[in-house]
Amino acid sequence: DVKVTQSSRYxxxxxxxxxxxxxxxxxxxxxxxxxxxxxxxxxxLIYFSYDVKMKEKGDIxxxxxxxxxxxxRFSLILESASTNQTSMYLCASTLPGSFGELFFGEGSRxxxx
Amino acid sequence: QKEVEQNSGPLSVPEGAxxxxxxxxxxxxxxxxxxxxxxxxxxxxxxxxxxxxxxxEDGRFTAQLNKASQxxxxxxxxxxxxxxxxxxxxxxxxxxKLTFGTGxxxxxxx
Numbered sequence: 084d085v086k087v088t089q090s091s092r093y094x095x096x097x098x099x100x101x102x103x104x105x106x107x108x109x110x111x112x113x114x115x116x117x118x119x120x121x122x123x124x125x126x127x128l129i130y131f132s133y134d135v136k137m138k139e140k141g142d143i144x145x146x147x148x149x150x151x152x153x154x155x156r157f158s159l160i161l162e163s164a165s166t167n168q169t170s171m172y173l174c175a176s177t178l179p180g181s182f183g184e185l186f187f188g189e190g191s192r193x194x195x196x
Numbered sequence: 197q198k199e200v201e202q203n204s205g206p207l208s209v210p211e212g213a214x215x216x217x218x219x220x221x222x223x224x225x226x227x228x229x230x231x232x233x234x235x236x237x238x239x240x241x242x243x244x245x246x247x248x249x250x251x252x253e254d255g256r257f258t259a260q261l262n263k264a265s266q267x268x269x270x271x272x273x274x275x276x277x278x279x280x281x282x283x284x285x286x287x288x289x290x291x292x293k294l295t296f297g298t299g300x301x302x303x304x305x306x
């Protein structure tokens with residue numbers, strides 16, 4: 084089975100702090116994604132990556148950056164956290180050419196105070 | 197803005213009945229469509245994909261696609277309490293970005 088592991092299930096941070104959300108997958112998938120999920124807004128794509136050191140902006144990249152130094156690891160960075168970034172963050176991965184069949188991690192619930 | 201629209205529900209269906217979930221999308225160029233199930237407090241999991249007009253059946257689940265009318269539906273036959281979840285419809289725009297609807301919350305009443 085594909086396993087996508089997110090390092091932190093729950094985080095509480097203060098406004099202005101730098102936040103790292105880590106995601107690791109163990110199935111040698113090329114494509115990795117970061118979504119946030121908010122009530123009434125659904126899942127929205129922040130960034131995705133289809134190869135090491137490659138990144139593409141999703142629909143809501145503002146206030147976020149990403150890093151993909153190794154194939155299995157995709158990190159989401161909030162340079163200066165703000166309260167409107169309080170959300171559930173979901174990492175996902177897929178096989179090449181299979182952008183619709185996502186395998187999700189368990190999610191990281193971030194609260195910014 | 198490419199969109200996927202779903203009725204947020206909640207939709208309540210008696211156990212054993214057919215649950216019907218609907219979704220419309222804005223981009224006629226979309227070719228691929230997916231249904232994900234998300235239990236409360238869990239992450240989404242893929243349950244069905246459909247790429248061509250018509251019906252696709254998998255066990256108790258049937259996905260239906262009508263590209264002319266730009267809608268996708270999911271039928272769940274013989275609904276079980278374990279089917280209670282939020283169902284997310286998604287469409288692939290431009291072959292790279294999967295866009296999700298806001299989801300329909302389904303409750304199966306024993």
